[in-house]
Amino acid sequence: MAQQIKTAVEEMLAPFLEREGFELVDIEYVKEGSNWFLRVFVDKEGGIDIDDCGRISEYLSERLDEKDPIPTAYFLEVSSPGAERPLKKPQDFVRAVGKNVFVTTYEPIEGAKEFEGKLLDYSEERLVVQAGKKTTEIPAGKVASARLAILF
Template sequence: MSASGVQQTVADMVSPFLDREGFELVDVEYVSEGGNRFLRVYVDKEGGIDIDECGRVSEYLSEQLDQNDPIPDAYILEVSSPGAERPLKKPEDFRRAVGKDVYITTYEPIEGMKEFEGPLVAYDGETVTVKAGKKGKAKDVTFGADRIASARLTIIF
């Protein structure tokens, strides 16, 4: 099964449990690192998720994976919070991030830049506006959400 197939299968498997618990599925990764395969599941909830809650998700998912055995290879299961610099993937992630500092990369340069760091000024479902640039020279840059290669919250010091 492809990595994207594993990710979708795991998302479908864990989502009913997360919905019952009031948790949100942030992301699923199935990657190979250092000769090992890792299945990483990132979960969150309003106000943040704690280690005991991650443990409950891990136990549930581990049982489901053992029963259904959708992944033929050996892997290490990790369930965790997405952290302070959580990825922005879904439209609701971007909506919640308006007014917060973000780090966005694009597939090709926009106004000569491929990296944008600063407050997310607006998101309307199709475009994003980021106040990007050096302090004192920052300006609003608007571009299509389909041009985003990756996006996450960031902490700017």
């Protein structure tokens, strides 16, 4: 059900986002406590502001009211992906080369399932992450999640 909702929302938003120069980063449809949330994360070159979020929210809200793909009451949130944006698509990883990332894997690689460090290289087959002096090659198929990371 959640995947169908995400797909429907993406199809509703795609023409508007493309026309306006926005990038769809992620969509979440989650239950927190007794409430459902539809969260849409968007970005654009130079970043987005509150007015951008408002325009996207208004556009999407009208389409959701028309097509009504969500059977329960929910809260709609439109926002920037933030400083620790998720890395989902190949172009996200390409843009992240040279930046700090946090990667989790489905199974241990060299005894670990979490890797935090600089993304040195990316291809559709693998990621190369350097943490301190240690460099780890992670097969792309074993990546459970990845995001930009702010290291302190």
